[in-house]
Amino acid sequence: MIASSTATAGGNFYAENLYCETDVLRGVTRTRTGVRLVTLTTDFLVGFRRAILDECGPASDTVFASCGRKWGGFLARRFDAETSTFHGRSLREMSLAKVQACLADLFSHHGWGNVRLDLSRHEQGLIAVTADEPIFASLSGASDKPVDSLLAGIFAGFFSALFAQDLDCVQTSCKACGDPVSRFLIGLTQRLSAARAWVDAGKNHEQVVAELASVRV
């Protein structure tokens, strides 16, 4: 009762004990706005990932990205509605720093990793996202190519819905490849069209950003 009075005044919408409630008798966990949640174990996620890789082969990255894009769109609409209600004003009325903080809270409390936005290249039409402990990079083991296509899809869908523009997302570095953190670039699909090939050719994040600076859309 005491805690809920804080919840309506701002702060961290996703704070544990307030954000989720489990009805143990029914076996149902819901968020404070009634959205049902389920906890997925490492075993399940590894199995899910392997099944997609086995079934889809070379197309698996596209499948992961496509799933992520759809989920990301739903997530953005829910984030917009919940954050606006909780803070008593629309996202557009909130400072960018606060929106980024809420976004980081959203991802970290759901276990997707710790994310940070870098909007310093927005004049180039690029948003950079850094993710520490992204889920699939943590589960997949060492890899010679980025493995977080699901998360890249989520970012693409999320920011497309948030900005009402068709955006794409390319992963440019990955913890599974030995990089200290995973990095992503979000931008217009036309702008990023060549970036995936550059990453496949071995260019690092900074090199891809530099190449993209010369792309005109």
Place this chain on the structure above:
Amino acid sequence: MQTVNSTDSVNMNSSHQKEVLDYAKSLPPRFKAARAVEEMEAEVATRTVKEWEQAHPELGAVADLGWPEAVADVRVVLRAAALGMLMDDTDYAETRSAITVRRALDFLDVPAGAVNDLFNVLANTARETLPPAAADLLYPYLSCLAASARPTVV
């Protein structure tokens, strides 16, 4: 309160019982302190942000964010600390509010030292502004914020 939570299906021994009884006895002054915080919340937050601004004139990005918003955020942190004090939970203010402020300041590239300094200034301002009994009760729940780790993304 924390003692009750931590017993986790174990019968409470006499030491636990004493801790809980002592906590129960401390509730009236804790409620009184929370009331004092509520009454002086705006003053403490405004003074905190002003003092922090003066100590860190280089933080232009925060000025762009808007000092009224900073004051509003500090008020939320202060309120969470008061609730943490009522529940005797030193993690409460961090997880309920300070982490979001920390992330917003991180986005603005405010150095970790300056962020921690905000929470130091808040703890000290509350101690100087609130009635002594309330200040003493609240201080541990604010001072711990300055020692909290920031989000791990580099």
